[in-house]
Amino acid sequence: MISPKLLSIVVIACFVVQLQAVRFTKRASDSDALRWVNPLIGSNSGGNVFAGASLPYGMAKAVADVNGENTGGFATDGSQVIGFSATHDSGTGGNPSLGNFPIFPQLCPGDDLDNCKFLIGARATHYKNDSVKAEPGYFGIALENGIVAEMTVSEHAALFRFNFPSNGTGNSSSLSPLIMVDLTDLWASRQNASISIEAAEGSGTGRIRGNGTFLPSFGAGSYVLHFCLDVTGGKVKDSGMWVNNRAGTEPQELFVTRGFNLFYLEAGGFIRFHGPVADTINARMGISYISTDQACQNAEAEIPGPDFDFDGMVTSAKEAWRKKLAPISIETGGVDDNLQTSFWSAIYRTMLSPQDYTGENPDWESSEPYFDSFYCIWDMWRVQLPFLTIMDPQTQSRIVRSLLDIYKHRGWLPDCSMSTCKGWTQGGSDADNVLVDAYVKNLTGIDWELAYEAIVNDAENEPLQWSIEGRGGLMSWKRLSYIPYLDYDYLGFGTNSRSISRTLEYSYNDFCLSTLAKGLGKDTDTKYLARAGNWQNIFKADQKSLINGTDTGFAGFFQPKYLNGTWGYQDPIACSPLADFCSLTSNPSETFESSAWEYQFFVPHDVRKVISLLGGPESFLRRLEFFHTSGLADIGNEPVFLTVYMPHYAGRPGLSAKRAHSYIPSRFNSSTNGLPGNDDSGAMASFTLFACLGLFPNPGQNVYFIIPPFFESVSITNQITNRTATIRNVNFDKDYKNIYIQKVMLNGQPYEKNWIGHEFFTQGWTLELTLGDTESAWGTRDEDLPPSSSTGDMAMF
Ligand SMILES: *[C@@H]1O[C@H](CO)[C@@H](O)[C@H](O)[C@H]1NC(C)=O
Ligand SMILES: *[C@@H]1O[C@H](CO)[C@@H](O)[C@H](O)[C@H]1NC(C)=O
Ligand SMILES: *[C@@H]1O[C@H](CO)[C@@H](O)[C@H](O)[C@H]1NC(C)=O
Ligand SMILES: *[C@@H]1O[C@H](CO)[C@@H](O)[C@H](O)[C@H]1NC(C)=O
Ligand SMILES: *[C@@H]1O[C@H](CO)[C@@H](O)[C@H](O)[C@H]1NC(C)=O
Ligand SMILES: *[C@@H]1O[C@H](CO)[C@@H](O)[C@H](O)[C@H]1NC(C)=O
Ligand SMILES: *[C@@H]1O[C@H](CO)[C@@H](O)[C@H](O)[C@H]1NC(C)=O
Ligand SMILES: *[C@@H]1O[C@H](CO)[C@@H](O)[C@H](O)[C@H]1NC(C)=O
Ligand SMILES: *[C@@H]1O[C@H](CO)[C@@H](O)[C@H](O)[C@H]1NC(C)=O
Numbered sequence: 001m002i003s004p005k006l007l008s009i010v011v012i013a014c015f016v017v018q019l020q021a022v023r024f025t026k027r028a029s030d031s032d033a034l035r036w037v038n039p040l041i042g043s044n045s046g047g048n049v050f051a052g053a054s055l056p057y058g059m060a061k062a063v064a065d066v067n068g069e070n071t072g073g074f075a076t077d078g079s080q081v082i083g084f085s086a087t088h089d090s091g092t093g094g095n096p097s098l099g100n101f102p103i104f105p106q107l108c109p110g111d112d113l114d115n116c117k118f119l120i121g122a123r124a125t126h127y128k129n130d131s132v133k134a135e136p137g138y139f140g141i142a143l144e145n146g147i148v149a150e151m152t153v154s155e156h157a158a159l160f161r162f163n164f165p166s167n168g169t170g171n172s173s174s175l176s177p178l179i180m181v182d183l184t185d186l187w188a189s190r191q192n193a194s195i196s197i198e199a200a201e202g203s204g205t206g207r208i209r210g211n212g213t214f215l216p217s218f219g220a221g222s223y224v225l226h227f228c229l230d231v232t233g234g235k236v237k238d239s240g241m242w243v244n245n246r247a248g249t250e251p252q253e254l255f256v257t258r259g260f261n262l263f264y265l266e267a268g269g270f271i272r273f274h275g276p277v278a279d280t281i282n283a284r285m286g287i288s289y290i291s292t293d294q295a296c297q298n299a300e301a302e303i304p305g306p307d308f309d310f311d312g313m314v315t316s317a318k319e320a321w322r323k324k325l326a327p328i329s330i331e332t333g334g335v336d337d338n339l340q341t342s343f344w345s346a347i348y349r350t351m352l353s354p355q356d357y358t359g360e361n362p363d364w365e366s367s368e369p370y371f372d373s374f375y376c377i378w379d380m381w382r383v384q385l386p387f388l389t390i391m392d393p394q395t396q397s398r399i400v401r402s403l404l405d406i407y408k409h410r411g412w413l414p415d416c417s418m419s420t421c422k423g424w425t426q427g428g429s430d431a432d433n434v435l436v437d438a439y440v441k442n443l444t445g446i447d448w449e450l451a452y453e454a455i456v457n458d459a460e461n462e463p464l465q466w467s468i469e470g471r472g473g474l475m476s477w478k479r480l481s482y483i484p485y486l487d488y489d490y491l492g493f494g495t496n497s498r499s500i501s502r503t504l505e506y507s508y509n510d511f512c513l514s515t516l517a518k519g520l521g522k523d524t525d526t527k528y529l530a531r532a533g534n535w536q537n538i539f540k541a542d543q544k545s546l547i548n549g550t551d552t553g554f555a556g557f558f559q560p561k562y563l564n565g566t567w568g569y570q571d572p573i574a575c576s577p578l579a580d581f582c583s584l585t586s587n588p589s590e591t592f593e594s595s596a597w598e599y600q601f602f603v604p605h606d607v608r609k610v611i612s613l614l615g616g617p618e619s620f621l622r623r624l625e626f627f628h629t630s631g632l633a634d635i636g637n638e639p640v641f642l643t644v645y646m647p648h649y650a651g652r653p654g655l656s657a658k659r660a661h662s663y664i665p666s667r668f669n670s671s672t673n674g675l676p677g678n679d680d681s682g683a684m685a686s687f688t689l690f691a692c693l694g695l696f697p698n699p700g701q702n703v704y705f706i707i708p709p710f711f712e713s714v715s716i717t718n719q720i721t722n723r724t725a726t727i728r729n730v731n732f733d734k735d736y737k738n739i740y741i742q743k744v745m746l747n748g749q750p751y752e753k754n755w756i757g758h759e760f761f762t763q764g765w766t767l768e769l770t771l772g773d774t775e776s777a778w779g780t781r782d783e784d785l786p787p788s789s790s791t792g793d794m795a796m797f
């Protein structure tokens with residue numbers, strides 16, 4: 001029997017039809033998960049989240065762009081607003097992404113065009129810190145000059161609403177409000193651009209159309225984006241172009257390119273209205289990767305005029321988000337409100353990217369879905385896409401189909417992509433893992449034969465440019481069974497580093513391939529399973545690790561190995577937070593973005609073999625403890641995630657729970673600086689979510705590790721089967737002293753394994769965990785542990 005529990009938040013689940021679901025999903029119509037969503041979490045200190053208005057997976061993403069931490073457009077870092085734009089990526093690192101064709105409102109002193117501030121440096125204006133209002137589907141901000149900007153979006157268009165101060169000092173109240181558009185993007189990567197204006201004097205609307213060629217923020221080639229901007233709200237006074245810091249009402253068309261030494265010309269167009277403005281000025285910005293006409297059609301179809309329904313759009317955007325949050329409900333058990341804020345906001349952030357560009361693919365025609373902003377799959381495959389598999393399986397199927405459609409038309413699965421361009425590969429061919437994760441979780445509507453073909457292509461054929469697709473070093477991979485340090489590879493070209501991490505990732509890619517091969521009845525499964533063991537060839541059993549000359553006492557690390565079989569050397573702490581960061585370009589090393597210490601734990605398919613190589617469970621756990629407490633672990637980057645749950649493989653599931661609590665909320669919380677690193681689309685978000693859920697995936701395998709949820713209970717209704725799965729704590733205490741599982745009941749029967757398969761979600765099972773304040777014998781026996789390939793228990797659950 002379920003006794004009535006304190007219920008702080010319940011989402012109305014529209015799809016609940018099962019009796020069991022009705023029993024466990026409590027409803028309260030006055031409760032709304034949306035009010036717990038704070039889009040500003042991670043909006044400073046490197047979280048780089050997109051804090052503005054977006055629909056779920058929406059292409060249009062409107063926000064105020066700042067000149068501070070502007071990778072995702074806006075930051076709560078007190079910097080200055082330089083524009084308002086309609087395209088962004090969320091959580092990415094490195095160069096700022098998109099932010100094309102920013103618009104900017106202003107009143108020019110004396111109504112003199114020469115007094116307008118066109119250049120980015122000149123127009124930058126501080127915002128009032130306490131004016132920022134960010135909600136799903138809405139972003140509002142007041143500039144210190146009194147102009148208030150609000151914005152909302154449809155799928156491919158944004159609507160901005162500007163309020164000019166009508167009570168300004170001196171004669172500013174009679175000034176003519178001006179809206180300018182700048183032919184730039186956040187990274188100032190524009191190569192060339194065109195613009196034209198139609199704005200008859202006295203008419204109520206002015207239209208500016210244009211396009212530009214830009215560079216992807218982490219990829220190859222260039223992309224063309226088109227826009228169509230309609231400005232309304234008074235009588236047009238005049239319009240024209242600006243170039244550098246001068247403007248004129250002639251001409252009404254302009255083409256700009258890069259000049260002397262690729263000099264960056266700042267230029268764009270403007271429209272002015274007769275002042276004083278009685279009401280707001282609206283700016284509707286349609287965007288398209290196909291054509292300027294399509295940008296206009298997107299705007300007209302999605303945001304009909306002439307009287308734009310701003311409030312109605314905000315309401316529909318919120319409704320779209322409410323539906324996306326609906327499958328999940330929680331009983332909080334009285335935990336701190338901040339955890340709820342973290343939780344619901346994290347779910348929201350998992351659906352900002354990838355972005356649904358269906359109908360906006362400039363490169364080929366297809367009836368399949370087209371998603372972009374896989375930025376990058378290296379970040380997304382581990383937790384974000386697995387989270388969508390649980391929360392939004394229909395969309396995850398469409399995402400997988402779009403990966404396959406990219407393979408079909410480009411000949412290669414993507415590893416990273418943004419703004420329709422190929423992004424740089426970071427490790428293995430990680431789309432392989434995504435496809436196989438979808439396979440072991442029975443996602444529907446996917447052509448598995450095509451998936452097999454695509455992964456075999458990654459495994460067997462080396463592309464000329466393996467920095468943007470496929471894998472490098474395949475000759476050595478097949479002949480020597482590892483990626484050599486300073487490989488000799490004349491088949492293809494890429495950044496010839498990361499031999500350790502690539503060996504580990506390719507091993508896991510091949511493991512995933514063998515799983516699919518076996519499932520489809522191909523005869524290649526044993527071949528790829530053998531290749532999945534290649535990681536063992538770079539394990540150097542006697543390698544020690546010193547920190548500042550002091551031996552850490554742990555021996556055995558992955559090390560670089562030359563073509564001739566001789567060991568190279570990389571300090572095991574190199575690339576850890578105790579040393580320098582290693583990326584593709586800065587300090588490229590044999591491990592990518594983390595150390596040999598951290599990569600020592602990256603063998604997701606054979607953790608038990610790693611445990612035995614490192615001296616057995618006790619010694620392994622000592623090493624894991626040292627790793628997490630010495631500063632070596634980089635909790636702000638994805639390779640670390642699995643290490644939190646590895647005690648499950650050493651028969652100590654309680655230690656995984658304890659470790660998860662050591663990071664949440666201290667490193668993942670609801671403050672604006674509450675992320676330990678770039679959100680990386682929704683990767684940091686999903687790490688938090690799976691911990692709160694009490695089930696953490698080992699993607700590519702039908703495995704979730706069980707720990708107690710951070711709430712009293714969590715229920716999720718699968719959107720395909722309509723069944724509701726519930727994981728519930730007994731003896732839950734909100735201060736988290738009872739975080740150790742004593743006993744588990746699955747659908748009323750005792751359950752001893754410390755892991756469970758995806759059937760839990762699709763079949764709508766119920767797990768009941770009885771908690772205590774010390775570890776117990778539950779889940780500790782050999783037969784209770786998650787499968788590892790070398791223990792021969794890899795059969796699907
Ligand atoms: C606004 O916030 C930023 C960042 O917290 C801070 O540096 C700045 O001083 C604040 N400005 C005002 C006027 O309070
Ligand atoms: C007020 O108007 C006068 C005359 O047009 C102009 O010279 C002056 O710059 C204006 N002041 C402001 C603050 O706009
Ligand atoms: C103008 O209006 C704003 C908001 O109503 C108010 O805060 C401000 O003090 C007013 N300024 C003047 C100069 O009256
Ligand atoms: C714009 O730049 C792109 C990329 O450099 C180039 O391919 C294209 O030809 C240019 N367009 C014009 C009209 O010069
Ligand atoms: C951009 O717009 C100009 C002017 O309308 C047009 O000539 C050009 O073909 C467009 N460029 C692209 C890539 O569509
Ligand atoms: C190593 O020694 C240096 C200099 O004493 C010190 O700054 C640094 O923090 C030490 N590093 C570690 C990991 O102990
Ligand atoms: C193997 O190659 C490395 C790198 O060229 C070299 O330093 C080492 O001496 C070679 N080992 C043997 C046994 O030839
Ligand atoms: C929230 O997380 C950030 C980022 O990890 C951390 O710096 C901060 O100390 C945390 N705040 C709290 C109150 O735990
Ligand atoms: C799940 O519910 C939806 C909406 O009520 C319905 O269309 C669909 O057929 C149901 N699916 C199953 C498997 O019951």
Ligand SMILES: *[C@@H]1O[C@H](CO)[C@@H](O)[C@H](O)[C@H]1NC(C)=O
Nearest residue numbers: 440441442702757758759762
């Ligand atoms: C997938 O389908 C197979 C065959 O129907 C079934 O045995 C398995 O339990 C399903 N797996 C999941 C995760 O639903």
